[in-house]
Amino acid sequence: MSESRDRRAQFGWAFYDWANSAFATTVVAGFFPIFFKSFWSSGHPAETSTLQLGVGSALASLVVLVLAPLLGAVADRSRRKKPWLALATGLSVAATAGLxxxxxxQWLFALTLFVIxxxxxxxxxxxxxxxxxxxATPADYDRVSALGYGLGYLGGGLLLAVNVAMTLWPEMFGLADRAAAVRWSFLSVAVWWALFALPVFLWVKEERDADTPSAGQAMREGVSELRRTxxxxxxxxxxxxFxxxxxxxxxxxxxxIRMAVDFGLNLGFGETSLITALLLVQFIGFPxxxxxxxxxxxxxxxxxxxLGLAVYAAVTAWGYFLAYEWQFYVMAMVIxxxxxxxxxxxxxxxARLIPEGRAGEYFGIYNMMGKFAAVIGPLLVGVTAAATGSARLSxxxxxxxxxAGGWLLTRVDARAAPSPE
Incomplete structure (x- = not known):
């Protein structure tokens, strides 16, 4: 493969981050929780809508926890990661557009689409x-992975900025009101995602062997391989x-991330301030x-x-002294x-640690571990707050x-990673 083709494939892969980050920013972090309470679950007590959202989020996480390692193993055995990516993308884009x-x-309909x-x-x-x-080769993993995340921050931030403008000044976009602007924002995410996902399917060439198994055989082999893994x-x-x-x-x-927003609300900061902080994270996150x-x-x-973990530790310590809105913005920029x-x-x-030919199943487990995230932290915060009576100490x-995570990372050596059997 030529160097120019390598570059095109890498940019095609990275642009998928640009495409799908719009869902993470506009839908998940930005509008869905607020709009769900005020529009789709209107008329219900606040605690009821919170419960509905909590159950929906937990259900989506449960699906991922169960299916991520299995489908990763099946994709490896079938050598068809791109078709599986297309299927998952199409399903998510359709559900997002459905909002x-x-x-x-119609809270149940909205929540069902959100879970899907x-x-x-x-x-x-x-x-x-x-x-x-x-x-990419192992030598390029850092650069290519960072390019993907960088484009994700930029792309997600750009569309979020447009969507925020739509909700603040709906008449400028020919929309009736804020509710219409939010609904059109969900549709814009679906279109954005579908359009910018095309490069990964057109430019990335997935390596396949001549003896690629059938779908049924791949499923059976994938299940067996997952057990062995x-x-x-x-x-x-x-x-x-690791x-x-x-x-x-x-x-x-x-x-x-969750504490910063919640802490800002507790300090009396409004929704506009929180969205502004989110935009700061997005645009600073790109470079x-x-x-x-x-x-x-x-x-x-x-x-x-x-270095990144040290900065996070410093931000955590600084959170104890957070009192003013300007400090909240600085915290967002540092994050x-x-x-x-x-x-x-x-x-x-x-990616350097996993055996060759098993990227799907291992990244399935990696993403499963990511879905377990924000479990211990909130528990620590809650227990400390209950024991001390101080939110700042928590x-x-x-x-x-x-x-603990940083110390364990010192015990990992990529040179001792397993070789393919």
């Missing part, structure tokens, strides 16, 4: 992440140690993620992850500097996750 047609008060879209979104990430081994992974010390380390520190990352990829190639991947770097380099470092408990 446009849900009327006021969310589960398919995360399952698509299994196949997308595993395709990195088809577009579950047993084998306990004997693969670098992989197992997954535990990743689970701990990414739990801390996700907890800080920062790319810079982290460059830093890893010039320095060391693990050291760059350590934007390291969030994409920690995520992208974790993905690229894990923030400091999250430091345990960064310290």
């Amino acid at each position: 446009f047609f849900v009327g006021e008060g 879209a969310s589960a398919a979104f995360f399952l698509a990430m299994v196949f997308y992440d595993s395709l990195i081994v088809d577009v 579950a047993r084998r992974i306990f004997d693969e010390k670098p992989v197992l140690t 997954l535990i380390a990743y689970w701990l520190y990414i739990d801390g990352v996700h907890t800080i 920062a993620a790319v810079t982290f990829g460059w830093l890893a190639s010039r320095w060391d991947t693990k050291k760059a992850i350590y 934007g500097l390291v969030q994409g770097g920690v995520q992208s380099l974790s993905r690229s470092y894990f 923030i400091l408990s999250v430091l345990i996750l960064f310290v």
Whole structure:
């Protein structure tokens, strides 16, 4: 494969991050929770709509936890990661577009579509992440992974900015009101995602053997391989140690993200301030993620992850003193500097640890561990708050996750990664 073709395949792969990040920003982080309460679940008490959202999110996570490792193994055996990616993408895009047609008060219909879209979104990430081994060599993993995250921050931020403008000034876009603007925003995400996902299917060439098994055979072999992988992974010390380390520190990352927004609300900041902070993270995250990829190639991947974790630890400690709105914005900017770097380099470092030919199943387990994130952190925060009576002291408990995860990461050596059997 020529260098120009390599580059095109890498950009095609990275543009999928640009495409699907619109769902993560506009739908998941931006509009769906607020619109669900005010429009689709209107008339219900606040605690009822919160319960409905919680059940829906838990159901989507459960689907991913069960299916991600299995479908990753099947995709590996069938050598058809791209078709599986297309199926998951199409399902999520269709469900997201369907939100446009849900009327006021139809909370169950809206929640059902959201669960489908969310589960398919995360399952698509299994196949997308595993395709990195088809577009880059190990020497390029950091740069290519960082490019994907960087484009994701930029693309998701750009569409979110447009969608926010639509809701603030609907008349400028020929829309009747804010509710219409939000519904059109969901449809814009579906169109954006479908359009910019095309390069990964057109430019990325997935390696296949002549003896590619049938779908049924691939399913049977995938299930058997998943059982063997579950047993084998306990004997693969670098992989197992990394997954535990990743689970701990990414739990801390996700907890800080959630705490920052919740803490801002508790301080009396309005929705506009929170959306502005989210936009800051998105646009700062683009150059920062790319810079982290460059830093890893010039320095060391693990050291760059350590740097990101150290910054997160400092932000956590600073959260104890947070009191003013300007501090909240500074916190968002600092998080934007390291969030994409920690995520992208974790993905690229894990790619170095897995045996050749098993990217799908291993990334299925990797994404499954990611779905367990933000479990320990909230529990630590809650227990500490209950024991001390101080919300500020409870923030400091999250430091345990960064310290423990960072220490375990020091025990991982990519040179000791398992070889294909």
